[in-house]
Amino acid sequence: MKTISLIIYEEAVLSSISGALDLLIATNGYLQQQGKPAAFRVELVGEKAETIQLHVPAHFVCYKTLEEITHTDLILIPAFYGSPDQALAKNKGIVNWLSRQYKEGIEVASL
Numbered sequence: 001m002k003t004i005s006l007i008i009y010e011e012a013v014l015s016s017i018s019g020a021l022d023l024l025i026a027t028n029g030y031l032q033q034q035g036k037p038a039a040f041r042v043e044l045v046g047e048k049a050e051t052i053q054l055h056v057p058a059h060f061v062c063y064k065t066l067e068e069i070t071h072t073d074l075i076l077i078p079a080f081y082g083s084p085d086q087a088l089a090k091n092k093g094i095v096n097w098l099s100r101q102y103k104e105g106i107e108v109a110s111l
Contacts, residue, residue: 006045047066
C-alpha cells in the first residue's frame with residue numbers, strides 16, 4: 001500500500017484537494033470490490049494538526065503535522081489561489097519541509 005500525504009493549507013484550491021481525494025478513494029473502492037487490497041493510504045497533512053478553513057466555505061481536518069510524517073511514498077501539493085510570491089512567503093514552513101523531503105528522495109507532485 002502506498003502512503004500519500006496530501007498537504008492542506010488556506011490558499012489551496014478546493015477542487016485540487018477534493019479531486020485527488022475522489023480519485024484515490026474511488027480507486028481503493030474499486031480494488032476492494034474486486035477482492036483486492038486498497039492501493040492507497042491517504043493522509044491529510046497540515047503545518048499544524050487542526051481544522052484548516054479554505055478561502056471558500058470548506059474546511060479540512062488535518063490529523064497529522066508535517067513533522068509527524070515519518071514515512072510517505074508521495075506528497076501531493078494542491079494548486080493555490082493568489083500570488084505565488086505571497087503564497088510561498090505565507091507557507092514558508094511548508095516550502096522548507098517539502099524541500100527537505102525532496103532532497104531525501106520522497107516523490108513530490110503538484111495538482
